Amino acid sequence: DAGVTQSPTHLIKTRGQHVTLRCSPISGHKSVSWYQQVLGQGPQFIFQYYEKEERGRGNFPDRFSARQFPNYSSELNVNALLLGDSALYLCASSPGQPTDTQYFGPGTRLTVL
Amino acid sequence: AQKVTQAQTEISVVEKEDVTLDCVYETRDTTYYLFWYKQPPSGELVFLIRRNSFDEQNEISGRYSWNFQKSTSSFNFTITASQVVDSAVYFCALRTSGTYKYIFGTGTRLKVLA
Numbered sequence: 001d002a003g004v005t006q007s008p009t010h011l012i013k014t015r016g017q018h019v020t021l022r023c024s025p026i027s028g029h030k031s032v033s034w035y036q037q038v039l040g041q042g043p044q045f046i047f048q049y050y051e052k053e054e055r056g057r058g059n060f061p062d063r064f065s066a067r068q069f070p071n072y073s074s075e076l077n078v079n080a081l082l083l084g085d086s087a088l089y090l091c092a093s094s095p096g097q098p099t100d101t102q103y104f105g106p107g108t109r110l111t112v113l
Numbered sequence: 114a115q116k117v118t119q120a121q122t123e124i125s126v127v128e129k130e131d132v133t134l135d136c137v138y139e140t141r142d143t144t145y146y147l148f149w150y151k152q153p154p155s156g157e158l159v160f161l162i163r164r165n166s167f168d169e170q171n172e173i174s175g176r177y178s179w180n181f182q183k184s185t186s187s188f189n190f191t192i193t194a195s196q197v198v199d200s201a202v203y204f205c206a207l208r209t210s211g212t213y214k215y216i217f218g219t220g221t222r223l224k225v226l227a
Contacts (some may be wrong), residue, residue, distance in 0.1 A: 055213050
């Protein structure tokens with residue numbers, strides 16, 4: 001079975017632009033979480049979605065938004081990009097129960113110039 | 114507040130040596146979950162092991178073993194007979210009951226030299 005997939009793999013944007021990152025969960029998984037990993041740090045939680053509803057949100061500004069589609073795939077949107085948004089964005093999926101283990105995708109590396 | 118500390122920034126060992134990665138966590142919850150993930154240069158976080166706070170025994174899975182000590186809030190991870198392919202950054206993570214997010218440590222970079 002395929003694991004979590006993310007697109008694109010790499011992305012270069014300039015300050016002020018908008019970006020959309022995409023994630024497809026493991027087949028049968030209904031929950032998707034997004035994390036930001038700045039170089040040299042551990043991942044930081046951004047959002048979790050379950051059955052198209054936001055179930056949790058981390059300490060990120062409103063420039064960050066996300067949504068989940070009926071097929072459980074998800075998009076992360078970031079508006080008005082800042083240099084500090086440069087990071088690896090990781091998507092994780094889990095079956096859906098809060099106690100389930102999260103399985104991560106390969107990430108999208110975003111560079112903001 | 115919840116927090117995960119990985120004091121070891123980088124460890125280098127020679128192949129076939131055993132290596133232990135340290136993790137100390139903070140939480141006031143009585144029910145929580147601890148994880149170890151491996152991040153190779155490709156970037157993907159690979160799930161390794163999970164331990165629930167209410168589990169009684171430490172376990173061994175192949176070359177991996179872990180030592181959970183509630184008294185010292187530690188969740189250490191050992192690789193036996195290390196291999197070059199074990200070279201990666203290893204993250205310890207905590208999830209407490211009632212939240213959905215994982216709290217990660219800053220990671221330990223393991224270099225296994227041939």
